[in-house]
Amino acid sequence: MDADRTPDHPDLREVTLQRVLEALVDPVRRSIVTQLSDAPADISCGGFDISVSKSTATHHFRVLREAGLIRQHYVGTSRMNTLRRAEFDQAFPGLLDAVVTADRASS
Amino acid sequence: MDADRTPDHPDLREVTLQRVLEALVDPVRRSIVTQLSDAPADISCGGFDISVSKSTATHHFRVLREAGLIRQHYVGTSRMNTLRRAEFDQAFPGLLDAVVTADRASS
């Protein structure tokens, strides 16, 4: 319990467009972002409607976190996920809205 | 001149977000789009500032064309490229602007 279980979150100023697009190009990750965008509250890693194994899901959450798209923190044994919307919008204006809107339309 | 050398261009209504993001995630292709967005006129395939071989460039242009991002037509031996901006914006509102803006800022 000594160790802090909160993972590292990058400063949005140091996230590149390349990294963001690499994160958003995967349909599973895009689905996670869209579900977060539509949700009224945080969602635990296990609370998403995705069809991959748990280890694959962990991988996707790390990619999204390192791209500055989500913030993660523990509550008990659950890892909760939040969209970093305001910060992200400031760094990449219009991008998240455009992608989420198009993604919603295509599902 | 029997064969029509104009390639097929997809209807934007049949282009998926997935295909668009796969096209925009490559830095060379994104550079092509940004250069087109900044240019006052069409650009031939050989007129871009990219650092890949000709055969690789051909590949990238095909991907962009199939994603509905560019239109290509021959003028003599040159293949000219245009952004399908208006059509694309209608199908994916805000996406091209967001990506091009962020791409310009990161170069």
Next chain:
DNA sequence: GTCAAACTTCGATGATTGTCGTACTATGGC
């Protein structure tokens, strides 16, 4: 202390893809 739940970490694997060189086609100028 014991056990289950929720994730993570660590290889391994299969598919995709960006890259190139070579060969080929079409056009325009001479």
Next chain:
DNA sequence: GCCATAGTACGACAATCATCGAAGTTTGAC
């Protein structure tokens, strides 16, 4: 006709990546 220019088509190759299962860790409940 001949030749240079501008691209395309076709394999081939290397690197990346999404995926999984198995094993490990941390927490909370009993």
